[in-house]
Structure formats: structure tokens, C-alpha cells
Amino acid sequence: MAPWLTDWRGRYTGRAAALVSPANTREVAEIVRWAARHRTAIVPQGGNSGMVAGATPDGSGNQIILSLRRMDKILAFDTDNGLVHCQAGVILQNLHEAASAKGRRFPLTLGGKGSATIGGLVSTNAGGTQVLRHGTMRQLVAGIEAVLPDGSIYDGLSPLKKDNRGYDLKHLLIGGEGTIGIVTSAIVQTVPALVDRCVVWVGVNSPDDAYRLLLFMQTQAREKLEGFEILPQRALNAVIKHISGTRAPLETEHRWHVLMELVQDDPSQTAPATLATNLLEQAIEAALIQNATLASSEAQAEAFWKIRDSIAEAERAEGPALQHDISVPVAAMSRFIIEESPVIEREWPGTKTVAFGHLGDGNIHFHVKAPPDVDTAHWYATDGKAITSHIYDRVLAYAGSLSAEHGIGQAKIAEFARLTDPTRLSALKAIKNAFDPLGIMNPGKLVPLA
Amino acid sequence: MAPWLTDWRGRYTGRAAALVSPANTREVAEIVRWAARHRTAIVPQGGNSGMVAGATPDGSGNQIILSLRRMDKILAFDTDNGLVHCQAGVILQNLHEAASAKGRRFPLTLGGKGSATIGGLVSTNAGGTQVLRHGTMRQLVAGIEAVLPDGSIYDGLSPLKKDNRGYDLKHLLIGGEGTIGIVTSAIVQTVPALVDRCVVWVGVNSPDDAYRLLLFMQTQAREKLEGFEILPQRALNAVIKHISGTRAPLETEHRWHVLMELVQDDPSQTAPATLATNLLEQAIEAALIQNATLASSEAQAEAFWKIRDSIAEAERAEGPALQHDISVPVAAMSRFIIEESPVIEREWPGTKTVAFGHLGDGNIHFHVKAPPDVDTAHWYATDGKAITSHIYDRVLAYAGSLSAEHGIGQAKIAEFARLTDPTRLSALKAIKNAFDPLGIMNPGKLVPLA
Numbered sequence: 004m005a006p007w008l009t010d011w012r013g014r015y016t017g018r019a020a021a022l023v024s025p026a027n028t029r030e031v032a033e034i035v036r037w038a039a040r041h042r043t044a045i046v047p048q049g050g051n052s053g054m055v056a057g058a059t060p061d062g063s064g065n066q067i068i069l070s071l072r073r074m075d076k077i078l079a080f081d082t083d084n085g086l087v088h089c090q091a092g093v094i095l096q097n098l099h100e101a102a103s104a105k106g107r108r109f110p111l112t113l114g115g116k117g118s119a120t121i122g123g124l125v126s127t128n129a130g131g132t133q134v135l136r137h138g139t140m141r142q143l144v145a146g147i148e149a150v151l152p153d154g155s156i157y158d159g160l161s162p163l164k165k166d167n168r169g170y171d172l173k174h175l176l177i178g179g180e181g182t183i184g185i186v187t188s189a190i191v192q193t194v195p196a197l198v199d200r201c202v203v204w205v206g207v208n209s210p211d212d213a214y215r216l217l218l219f220m221q222t223q224a225r226e227k228l229e230g231f232e233i234l235p236q237r238a239l240n241a242v243i244k245h246i247s248g249t250r251a252p253l254e255t256e257h258r259w260h261v262l263m264e265l266v267q268d269d270p271s272q273t274a275p276a277t278l279a280t281n282l283l284e285q286a287i288e289a290a291l292i293q294n295a296t297l298a299s300s301e302a303q304a305e306a307f308w309k310i311r312d313s314i315a316e317a318e319r320a321e322g323p324a325l326q327h328d329i330s331v332p333v334a335a336m337s338r339f340i341i342e343e344s345p346v347i348e349r350e351w352p353g354t355k356t357v358a359f360g361h362l363g364d365g366n367i368h369f370h371v372k373a374p375p376d377v378d379t380a381h382w383y384a385t386d387g388k389a390i391t392s393h394i395y396d397r398v399l400a401y402a403g404s405l406s407a408e409h410g411i412g413q414a415k416i417a418e419f420a421r422l423t424d425p426t427r428l429s430a431l432k433a434i435k436n437a438f439d440p441l442g443i444m445n446p447g448k449l450v451p452l453a
Numbered sequence: 454m455a456p457w458l459t460d461w462r463g464r465y466t467g468r469a470a471a472l473v474s475p476a477n478t479r480e481v482a483e484i485v486r487w488a489a490r491h492r493t494a495i496v497p498q499g500g501n502s503g504m505v506a507g508a509t510p511d512g513s514g515n516q517i518i519l520s521l522r523r524m525d526k527i528l529a530f531d532t533d534n535g536l537v538h539c540q541a542g543v544i545l546q547n548l549h550e551a552a553s554a555k556g557r558r559f560p561l562t563l564g565g566k567g568s569a570t571i572g573g574l575v576s577t578n579a580g581g582t583q584v585l586r587h588g589t590m591r592q593l594v595a596g597i598e599a600v601l602p603d604g605s606i607y608d609g610l611s612p613l614k615k616d617n618r619g620y621d622l623k624h625l626l627i628g629g630e631g632t633i634g635i636v637t638s639a640i641v642q643t644v645p646a647l648v649d650r651c652v653v654w655v656g657v658n659s660p661d662d663a664y665r666l667l668l669f670m671q672t673q674a675r676e677k678l679e680g681f682e683i684l685p686q687r688a689l690n691a692v693i694k695h696i697s698g699t700r701a702p703l704e705t706e707h708r709w710h711v712l713m714e715l716v717q718d719d720p721s722q723t724a725p726a727t728l729a730t731n732l733l734e735q736a737i738e739a740a741l742i743q744n745a746t747l748a749s750s751e752a753q754a755e756a757f758w759k760i761r762d763s764i765a766e767a768e769r770a771e772g773p774a775l776q777h778d779i780s781v782p783v784a785a786m787s788r789f790i791i792e793e794s795p796v797i798e799r800e801w802p803g804t805k806t807v808a809f810g811h812l813g814d815g816n817i818h819f820h821v822k823a824p825p826d827v828d829t830a831h832w833y834a835t836d837g838k839a840i841t842s843h844i845y846d847r848v849l850a851y852a853g854s855l856s857a858e859h860g861i862g863q864a865k866i867a868e869f870a871r872l873t874d875p876t877r878l879s880a881l882k883a884i885k886n887a888f889d890p891l892g893i894m895n896p897g898k899l900v901p902l903a
Contacts, residue, residue: 083668084784128617139615142592155876161852164814165589165780167578167628167860168869169881169899174624178617195675218533225645225718226676268675271723330615334534364614402611410617419618426605430888431619437887438880449619 007048007068010056011115015413017060019046024070028148028156028187034069035185035443036154044443045069047181049123050094052115054328055412057127057180057448069185071122077101078188085193086145086162091122091186098191107193110137110229114312122186128178130408132311133264135363136229137194139408140177146190147173152183152439162190175434180410181445183438199267200229201275202304203283206257206294210337210362213261216291217333217363220263223282227275230264231363238314238359245320246313249306255294261362262311314359315368323379324357324372325387327394331403333365340367343397347371350393351386366407369394395422411449420451457498457518460506461565465863467510469496472518478598478606478637484519485635485893486604494893495519497631499573500544502565504778505862507577507630507898519635521572527551528638535643536595536612541572541636548641557643560587560679564762572636578628580858582761583714585813586679587644589858590627596640597623602633602889612640625884630860631895633888649717650679651725652754653733656707656744660787660812663711666741667783667813670713673732677725680714681813688764688809695770696763699756705744711812712761764809765818773829774807774822775837777844781853783815790817793847797821800843801836816857819844845872861899870901 009016020043025031038045044066048058060066074090077098081087082105089098095109095116102109113119113131123129125147130139137143145162159173176184207213213233220228236256242249253260265275279297286292298304318324331339344356353374360367371390373382395405395418411419420428428451435450442452459466470493475481488495494516498508510516524540527548531537532555539548545559545566552559563569563581573579575597580589587593595612609623626634657663663683670678686706692699703710715725729747736742748754768774781789794806803824810817821840823832845855845868861869870878878901885900892902 081784084782130615134615141621151876151880155879157876157880158874159877161854162782163780163852163854163857164783165580165584165811165816165857166854167856167858168854168873169628169861169877170633170884171591171624171628172877172880174621175884178619178621183620195672222645223719269673273721330613332534332612333614334531361615366615402613404611404613404616404618406617407613407615408617411619423618424608426601426607427609427619427622429605430601430607430622433887434620434625434884437883 004068007051007070008060010059011052012054015056015059017062017066018064019060019066019068020064022068022070024073026073028150031069031150031185031187032154032156035150035152038067038443039152039154039441042441042443043067044446045185046445047071047126047185049091049120050115050118052118053123053127053412054409055414057410057412057445058123059413061447071120074187080105082107086190087193088160088188088190089121090188091120093121095119095121095124102193103196106196108196109191109193111140111143114315121189121191125177125186125189126179126181127410130361130364130366132230132232132361134361135231136226141174143192144173144177144189145192147176147186148188149176149184149186152441152444157184160188160190178410180412180449182435182449183444195268197266197268198270199275200304201265201279202298202307203263203265203279204252204296204307205261205263205283205292206253206255207259207261207292208257210259210340212291213259213362214337216261216286219286219291220282224265224278227265227267227272227278228263229266230262232262232311232360233362233367234260234262234311234314234359235357236260237355238318238357239310241317241321242310242313245317249310249313252296252307252310253294257293262307318357318370322372323382324370325391327369327391328366328407328409329369329394329398329403329405330364330366330407331398331401333363335401336362336365336367339401343394347390347393351390354390364407392418413448416448416451420453454518457501457520458510460509461502462504465506465509467512467516468514469510469516469518470514472520474520474523476523478600481519481600481635481637482604482606485600485602488517488893489602489604489891492891492893493517494896495635496895497521497576497635499542499570500565500568502568503573503577503862504859505856505864507860507862507895508573509863511897521570521637524637530555532557536640537643538610538638538640539571540638541570543571545569545571545574552643553646556646558646559641559643561590561593564765571639571641575627575636575639576629576631577860580811580814580816582680582682582811584811585681586676591624593642594623594627594639595642597626597636598638599626599634599636602891602894607634610638610640628860630862630899632885632899633894645718647716647718648720649725650754651715651729652748652757653713653715653729654702654746654757655711655713655733655742656703656705657709657711657742658707660709660790662741663709663812664787666711666736669736669741670732674715674728677715677717677722677728678713679716680712682712682761682810683812683817684710684712684761684764684809685807686710687805688768688807689760691767691771692760692763695767699760699763702746702757702760703744707743712757768807768820772822773832774820775841777819777841778816778857778859779819779844779848779853779855780814780816780857781848781851783813785851786812786815786817789847789851793844797840797843801840804840814857842868863898866898866901870903
């Protein structure tokens with residue numbers, strides 16, 4: 004069972020009484036009914052690629068892991084309406100390929116696509132790099148099926164565009180981290196395949212300029228802007244140093260870099276390279292950007308994206324660092340980066356901050372590298388803990404979220420409890436207790452009950 | 454208090470112990486705390502233009518109406534990001550005008566826009582005629598504030614694009630009909646103002662052809678297709694007969710008609726009239742449509758939409774009829790109309806069905822006219838009741854919803870209880886009881902507790 008007992012980041016290891024791997028929804032329901040009778044806690048698990056140990060059992064050895072991986076079938080594909088009915092264990096990459104084979108595209112994508120499952124993506128309301136236009140998983144789920152904590156099967160699979168029959172249970176299960184039910188299948192919305200795309204690398208002076216570029220691009224390119232990522236020179240350097248085959252897209256150095264993707268949905272639209280060239284010329288003239296280059300081939304486009312997707316790995320190779328997946332209102336993100344980074348580096352000498360990610364969503368991954376030559380375990384437990392608390396305090400001051408796209412799981416539950424106002428917290432507890440009065444459904448995750 | 458005691462359709466009249474009209478969120482909270490102490494039920498009310506008597510008190514005279522109409526201020530307008538913070542009592546028409554003054558557009562619109570309030574629209578997850586592209590109210594709310602049944606204030610106003618901190622309370626309050634909290638303000642998302650639009654009237658042979666036209670237009674025009682409404686000749690005749698100043702857009706008669714709106718977001722796109730002409734020529738050649746005409750001016754575009762918006766009024770003038778706001782999966786809607794209408798007309802001789810509305814959303818308004826010369830009250834209570842039950846049974850057989858966009862309120866609660874599977878029903882009850890254990894928040898609406 005070892006691979007199922009440790010989370011993807013290797014920070015949490017639990018024990019389990021058993022690993023069960025049902026073949027269909029009926030079997031999931033039977034297991035849950037058994038667990039309810041025996042007051043046994045269930046930990047649902049998909050691809051085990053989550054970032055907050057939400058699918059890792061506790062250390063008691065009494066919990067059961069319920070793996071959805073055998074339920075890996077695409078059950079139906081309605082090509083007219085682009086709707087795909089997936090079992091929970093379908094791997095994201097396989098959905099991408101199935102959609103592509105039908106001339107469609109499932110627009111949500113992220114680094115772990117080779118292992119992340121639909122059920123896990125739904126249960127964590129996953130995000131990724133294409134959220135700007137198409138939203139998170141929440142916007143892409145048209146129907147849902149789940150086994151509730153009493154073993155009953157909730158059938159919300161009819162893909163109705165309008166349905167005002169009571170509280171929206173679909174949206175409650177999405178992002179619910181398996182704490183009020185186990186998602187067994189979902190109908191997801193695909194979009195038409197792209198005609199063309201243009202990936203652009205831009206050098207800018209500051210996160211503020213990056214934000215102004217974002218507003219300019221959104222005004223001019225509207226829905227054609229699908230991605231808008233930001234990274235500092237420091238992150239680019241780390242990638243080039245540690246990830247073989249990567250090179251800087253621009254010959255010039257810049258304090259900050261932006262990676263943009265412009266797309267073409269149908270042949271009658273302006274080619275994205277033409278659109279990009281035109282807009283970038285205006286941006287250069289307005290001194291909004293310093294330099295830019297367009298990927299000249301699909302291979303180069305992939306190479307640009309590879310830089311972005313390798314930052315986490317490169318940063319790991321640079322040495323120990325704290326990682327924070329935070330969001331603030333889009334308009335406030337550049338200010339957050341500019342004002343908060345130097346405070347941290349000053350208060351905790353030797354640390355270095357690296358802020359990168361989805362500027363267009365107000366969501367960045369805010370890393371803080373440990374000073375050189377510290378005892379890592381000790382630093383994590385002392386200064387590391389203090390820095391994380393400090394960052395979450397500051398996020399709260401910006402009316403932001405300490406979990407933008409990774410969820411709460413067990414990794415963030417203590418800080419979540421500390422920083423959440425009593426009204427919200429008591430509402431979350433009320434929902435959890437209403438659905439799962441026995442507390443058998445992924446206990447210890449998402450909702451701080453204590 | 455009379456105008457507050459009867460619902461918009463005039464079907465329900467209640468009594469009330471008092472009408473309170475707070476000026477701000479704090480006052481709403483004080484009233485709710487008072488009500489909780491005194492176990493007094495509160496009925497929140499916005500523009501009182503709902504279709505299911507969700508804001509009408511019961512007959513006991515013990516309930517309090519809490520009107521949000523005084524809270525009618527637009528509190529903030531972030532033009533960069535198009536976000537508008539509205540108090541609950543802001544009237545939709547006023548939001549439209551405020552957005553327009555800033556070069557923006559709030560894309561949700563419906564017949565009652567002169568009285569419907571933001572709080573009511575949020576609480577009923579309102580739809581309307583532009584849902585195809587921009588979604589219902591659910592998709593347009595970026596932040597929410599509400600007073601919960603214990604008088605605490607839930608602050609979900611930060612407009613975060615990504616926020617995975619526990620169950621999504623925003624989506625629970627949207628469409629909650631004031632049964633678990635009173636929405637006091639909301640941040641809504643506007644979109645850029647249109648450059649141009651083209652409104653088209655099309656004659657088709659059948660709902661099936663209309664559906665095929667929808668798929669064709671969606672494939673070719675993508676996001677530029679903003680509206681797609683269907684109506685039978687019978688409804689057009691009723692409008693021309695009863696609504697002064699209206700005339701048929703086409704000289705030819707057709708069994709069914711489609712009203713489409715194509716839009717242009719930015720000057721670089723193809724003009725919508727050019728796009729429409731091109732696509733309609735292809736549709737005529739493919740014998741998908743029989744005839745079509747483009748509105749040649751904004752005045753004519755308004756005239757086309759006036760026909761659509763007057764159907765409900767014209768049908769009322771035609772005589773008594775049952776109205777059903779139903780949805781089924783988009784792909785099944787034409788089959789529903791074609792197969793179910795003759796069954797009803799045959800089983801209940803003398804009745805006539807009129808199905809019209811938002812084909813693109815799988816949502817039609819399905820009217821059944823009473824036979825001539827019946828005693829209306831008696832017919833409503835006997836055959837009328839049986840027909841409504843029959844229709845909802847059939848909707849269920851198509852995996853549809855007995856409430857697409859109007860909600861449940863008190864008008865549909867009995868049928869909702871009869872037709873909802875126990876798993877869904879018990880989840881709804883659990884949520885209601887978890888938030889409102891005293892049962893003071895708009896009792897008797899939305900959730901069948903008995």
C-alpha cells in the first residue's frame with residue numbers, strides 16, 4: 004500500500020486498515036454503507052497528486068483508503084454539445100486525448116495531468132494555467148454523481164443549463180475534498196479545438212507593468228487571451244540552471260517576465276500572431292513592456308510553456324523553500340508582490356522570495372527560500388512556520404485566500420482554522436455535520452471541526 | 454402594506470405582522486437577531502416580481518416582510534475589472550444604466566428589469582434571454598454578503614477569481630430564495646459594451662430544425678451568438694393580435710420561428726450583419742430554415758425583441774392558461790416539444806399548448822391554454838392540476854427540471870416534494886436545518902420540510 008500512504012509532495016505519510024478499489028458507483032455505495040455501519044473513516048483518493056495531503060490517511064491505521072483509479076472509463080461523449088461523461092478515475096491526460104480525437108478540447112490543464120483524475124480535480128476545484136478564459140473545474144462541470152456519507156447515490160448527472168431546484172448540490176461537492184461525499188462520475192464541458200495559438204514571452208519592469216499589460220490585453224484581445232503568467236528573472240534563472248534543454252526566450256534580462264497565450268477559435272478571426280504583433284507594438288510604444296518575442300513554431304511554444312511548468316521543479320533543486328498558493332483580488336496582486344516580498348526578506352535575513360504564476364487570476368505561488376546552510380527541518384519548524392503565518396496574515400489583510408487552487412486538505416487546516424472568521428467557519432461546520440454526522444467522510448480534511 | 458402582500462402574478466396573497474425596510478446590512482442583521490430571539494419568521498422581499506410567490510408571506514399574519522428596496526445604492530464600480538458592488542435593492546434597470554455610463558454592460562436581462570432587484574435576482578438565480586453566452590446570475594456574481602439566520606454577517610465580498618477555502622457558500626446563497634440567509638449586497642461582473650449587434654428573425658419548419666440551426670450557429674458563430682429563442686406561429690399570432698404596434702417580421706407564415714442575436718465585441722471582428730447574412734445563406738441552402746430577415750435598424754431590433762418579450766402578456770389576453778418553466782438537456786428539448794404537446798392536446802380535448810423560450814438553454818415556457826368556455830377556477834383546480842402534474846412527470850422522464858429559472862417558492866413546493874428523489878430532498882433539508890434550525894428564514898419556500 005506504500006504509494007497510497009504518502010502524499011505527492013512527500014510531506015505526509017499515514018497508515019491505513021485497507022485499500023479498496025471499487026469498479027463502479029454501486030460498489031462505492033456498498034463500501035460507504037459498510038463504513039457507516041462500522042463507523043470507519045474513508046479517505047477517497049484519485050491520482051494522489053494533490054498538494055495539501057487531502058487524500059492521505061491519518062496515522063491511526065484505522066482509516067480505509069478508497070481509490071477511484073479503477074473507475075477510469077469515459078462513459079459517453081455527446082459531440083454535438085461537447086459533453087463528456089467521465090468516471091471519477093479518468094486521468095486528465097486521457098480526457099484531453101479523447102476530446103482531441105473528436106475535434107474538441109478540455110481546456111483545464113496543469114502539471115500533474117498525467118496522474119490527476121477527474122474525481123480529484125472536481126473534488127479540489129482544480130485550476131491551472133488556462134483559468135483566465137475557461138475558469139476552474141467549477142465552471143466546467145455540467146453534471147455530477149456522488150455517493151453521500153449514508154451510502155445513498157446522488158444523481159446530478161443531467162446536464163441542465165438551467166435548474167433552480169433548491170440549493171446547488173453540485174457546487175457544494177465541487178471543492179468539497181471528499182468530506183461530504185465521494186464524486187463517482189462527472190459530465191464535463193469541452194470546447195471546440197483551437198485553430199491556432201500564439202505563445203508570447205515578454206520582459207517587463209515590474210508586476211505593476213505586468214498588471215497594466217494584462218488590462219491592456221484583456222481590453223484588446225478579450226476572450227482570445229487564454230493565459231497570462233508572471234515570473235521573476237530569479238525563477239527563469241533557476242529553470243535554465245536546473246532543467247536541461249531550456250534556454251531564455253529573450254536575449255535581454257528583465258526584472259519580470261510574462262508568458263501569454265493568444266488563441267484563434269475559428270478561421271475567420273485574425274491570426275493570433277498578427278494580433279499579438281500588433282498589440283505588442285503598441286505596448287512597446289507605450290513603454291508598458293521592454294521586449295517581447297513570439298514563439299515561431301509549436302515546438303517553441305511548448306518550450307516557452309515548459310519553462311513556466313518547470314519552475315516548481317527548478318525551485319526544488321535550488322534548495323528548501325516554503326510554498327504558498329495564495330490569491331488576492333486581481334487588482335491588488337502586483338501591490339502584494341511589490342510590498343510584501345521585501346518585508347519578508349528583511350525580517351528573515353537570508354531568505355529569498357519568488358512569486359510566480361497566474362497573475363490574470365490574482366493567484367500566485369509565493370515561495371520563500373530558506374537561507375543558505377540552515378538546518379532545513381529546524382528552519383521549517385521555526386522560522387518557516389512563522390513566515391507562513393505572516394504571509395497568510397498579509398493575504399487576509401488584502402481580503403485574499405490562503406488557498407487559491409490547491410485546497411485545504413490537512414496541510415492548511417490549522418492555519419485555515421486560525422484565520423477564518425467565525426461566521427464562515429460555523430457555516431462550514433454546519434454543512435459538514437449535516438451531511439456527515441458520523442464523521443466518516445475524509446475526517447480531518449478541509450473543515451476544522453475542533 | 455397591500456402591494457407587498459400579493460405576488461406579482463396575483464395568485465397568492467398573505468398577511469404580515471409588519472413590514473420592515475432597513476437602510477443597511479447592520480440593520481438587517483439587527484432585525485434578524487430580533488426575529489431569532491422572538492422566533493418570528495422573516496420573508497425577504499426585493500422587487501416583488503418573482504414568478505413563484507417566493508417573497509409572499511403566508512396567511513398567518515405572524516410573519517414579517519423584510520423589504521430590501523431602500524438598500525438601492527451602487528457602492529463601488531471598479532472599471533478596470535468591470536466589477537460593480539450593488540446593495541440588494543438596486544433595480545436591474547439601474548444597474549444596466551450605471552454600467553452603460555461606464556462603457557460596460559451587465560448582460561443579464563429579463564422582462565421585469567424595471568422592478569427586479571439584484572438581491573432577488575441573486576436569490577432566485579435569475580436567467581433571462583442572454584443566458585446562452587453569459588450564463589445565469591450564478592455565473593455573474595463575483596462576491597456576496599448576506600445576513601445568516603442567527604444574525605451574523607457573512608462577508609464573501611472579496612472578488613477572488615480562485616478561492617478554495619471550503620464549501621462554496623456563495624453558490625449556496627445564490628438560488629437559496631432567502632431560506633438560509635438574506636443577501637444584502639453582491640459584487641457582479643460586467644462585460645464590455647457591444648460594438649454592434651444583429652437581431653435576426655427566422656422561419657423554420659420544426660423545433661428539430663431549430664435545434665439543428667442552434668448547433669450550426671454555435672459551431673460557426675461561437676461566443677458571438679448571444680440569444681436563441683423559439684416560438685410557434687400561434688404565439689406570434691397572439692402577440693400581433695393583442696399587443697399594439699407589433700407586426701410579423703416575415704411576410705411568410707411558418708410553423709416555428711427563431712429569434713437570434715449575434716453580437717460584435719470589438720471593431721476588428723466581422724460585422725454581425727455580415728456574419729448573419731453569410732450563415733443564413735448557408736442555412737437556407739441546406740434547407741435548415743425557410744426564410745429569414747435581419748433587423749435593419751436598432752428600432753427594428755427592439756421591435757423583434759418586443760415580440761418575444763410580449764408573449765406572456767399576449768397569451769394572458771388569449772385566455773386562461775397554465776404556465777410551466779421547465780428545462781431538459783438542450784439536445785432533448787425539441788423532442789420534448791414535438792412528442793409531448795400532441796399527447797396533452799389529445800388527453801385533455803380543447804386545450805392548446807404553446808411552447809416558447811430559450812431553446813439554447815434547454816429551457817422553455819410551456820403553456821397550456823384552457824379549453825374555451827370552461828369555468829376557469831374549477832378547471833385550474835381539476836384538469837389544470839392534473840395537466841401540470843403530467844407535464845412535470847414527463848419532464849422528469851427526460852431528466853429535466855420543473856423549475857428552470859423561476860425557482861420553487863411556494864407555488865411549486867408541493868410538486869417539487871412529490872417529484873424529488875429522497876437523496877436530493879434529504880440533502881436539501883439537512884442544509885436548511887443546519888443553517889436555520891429555528892425555521893425563521895422564509896419558511897415554507899424552496900425546501901419541502903414536511
